Amino acid sequence: MAAHRFNRLLKQARFSKRSGSPVSDVVYLLLLWVWLKADSIAMFSRESLQSFSITKRDALYDLLNREDLDWRKLHLQTAKTVISMTDHSTIRAYVVDDSVKTRRGKTMPGISSHFDHLNGRCVMGQQILTLGLATEKQFIPLDSELYISRVKSQPLTKAFADGRSIAAKRYRDAQSMTKPEMVHGMIKRADRSGIHAQYFLADSWFASKSMLAFMEAQSLVSIVRMKKNKMSYRVAGSDKVLSTAAELYQHHIKGQWQKVKGRPYQSKAITVELNLAQTLDAPDHWIKVKLLFVRGVNEEKQRAGKHDWALFLSTDTHLSDERILEIYALRWGIEVYFKEAKQKLGFLKEQSTHYSAYIASIHLTALRFCLLLLTQHEEGAARLSYSRNDMINSLCTLDFASRLWVIFRALISGALDELSKLYGVSVAQEIMNQIDKTVQEFFMQVMQMDTFTLRLEAKSIGDEY
Incomplete structure (x- = not known):
């Protein structure tokens, strides 16, 4: 991204200097240090900082720890700029997911216990909820939020200098808001900024009735993976009989699988109704949804186990089975982003015990990814890793x-x-x-x-x- 364009984004986000070095220089240094194979900002400062600037190490930490900087706004405006410059896809989907960074420092504020889906157990660390825009061409991170659970959460080691600051407010939100509430806020901010989508994609951890109701209110088509739990559905034409996914499988799907063209899958869909009312005393809110049962097929044996099926839900009942799977596959971009962020983009690697630095870190990671997307576009690189290695x-x-x-x-x-x-x-x-x-x-x-x-x-x- 041209330097003048990024300087304009910094100005729009109201980034201002508080030391002798221009704020653009300091942000620039905070972006690039992870690509110099340094394990920390301190090591970068000792070995390479003077190669790029006369800025001192203290200026880097001062900016990271500032409570008044709106990193989220800078992140969102940068993502919007990258989208306008690189992507004119017709299919756009909001994608949401979370990731856990294991941390064990006793002086690190906001550390709490989280269930790690990858390891299947609870770990102490930081959980980051991320919203991105997925298209046929690429995935662009739009927003991120730290989530603090109520289990074994570690308090602040030092009070915020200003309880009304951006960092202080986000710390309170991390403690008090649920993850669905965070998702609602992120999507509303993206939409207000002019980044629009037609679909919402998520795995089964975010496929709740409240989430589906919110997406319907936002005129978004939800395509989500569903759990095989006790959520009940009503088959069209049956006013009283409610069935779980497992019961629907036994009565309407089993033995009726159809081959998905060009894919090693078999599928069978059924249109049902789902009541989005979340409490017994709430008024009924029935919507039609398409449930898509899918199972993989062993190409040699052409067989699959009776429990080896997955369930997808689409609030657009007119989408074909193949189209639902094609659009949902765009969700994979956020998994690639998390892997790149943790391994190559300095995801929460800044060594600081100030909560403001954690906020800065998750957005700096996304800014680095946006920078790579733009570089990939300008160079015509086939893969993001090529642009990263060149940089x-x-x-x-x-x-x-x-x-x-x-x-x-x-x-x-x-x-x-x-x-x-x-x-x-x-x-x-x-x-x-x-x-x-x-x-x-x-x-x-x-x-x-x-x-x-x-x-x-x-x-x-x-x-x-």
């Missing part, structure tokens, strides 16, 4: 060049010591100063952080410097 190589090369200059400078300084004996110390020092200035200007231009470029960018967006 790592470029940054590491620049870092190496900067370190190599330190060695060369020592050699040149030694040669000038000999010249000082012939022409005087002042002349030799002037030569060294001019060399330093030229090299520094080179590195600043490479990073597009020289005064001329910054002023030109400011002029193009009407900023005052």
Whole structure:
């Protein structure tokens, strides 16, 4: 993304500097450090920071720990910009999922016990709920929220400086809001910002009646994986008989499987009615839904076990079986995002005990992913990993060049010591100063952080410097 465009996004999100370094420089450094193979900001500061900026380490932590910065707004506006520049797909779906980052530090605020779906057990850590936009082309993270459970939650080690700040409010929300309420808020913010979708995709952990009712109110078609639980459905034409998914399977699906064209699956669908009323005293709210039973088929034996079936629900009963599966498959993008975030994008790697830093980290991770999407688009790369590896190589090369200059400078300084004996110390020092200035200007231009470029960018967006 062009630097002037990102500076404009920072201004829209009301990011302002509080130290000597421009806020754009500090955010830029916080974005790139994970690609220099440093295990932490502290290590990056010791080994590579001076290769890219004169900014000090304290400025990085100061920005991370600030309570007043609206990282969510910067994230959402950046995602919107990337979508407008790279994606004109006709199919767009909101996708929601959560992920757990195992953490054990006793001084880390907001750590609590969460059930990890991957390991099948409860772990201490941080749970992050993420909303993204999935299209036929790509997945773009739109928003993220930390969720603190009520089990074994660790309190703040230090009170917020301002209880009315953005960070303080989000901490209270993390403690008090349910995950469905968080999803509702994220979708409303995305919609208000102009990022629209036709579908809502989620796994069975988010396929509740309250979620389906909210999506219906938002005019979104829900395509979700359902649990084989006691949720009851009404077959069309039967006013009183309610059946669970397992009962529907026994009476309407078993023995009637049909091959899904071009896929190693068999399926069978049935249109039923579902009452979205969430309490016994609430008025009935029946809607028609399509239940799609799917099972995998062993291509050699062409057989599947009697319990080896999955259940999908679509609130659009006119979608074909194949179309439901095709659209739901777009949900896989969020799984790829979580894997990339944890392994390559510094997901909650910032070493800080300030809750504000955790908020900054989850949004910085998404910003890095958006940056890679844009780079992939501009370079025409076939895969996101190619763009990421190219960026790592470029940054590491620049870092190496900067370190190599330190060695060369020592050699040149030694040669000038000999010249000082012939022409005087002042002349030799002037030569060294001019060399330093030229090299520094080179590195600043490479990073597009020289005064001329910054002023030109400011002029193009009407900023005052």
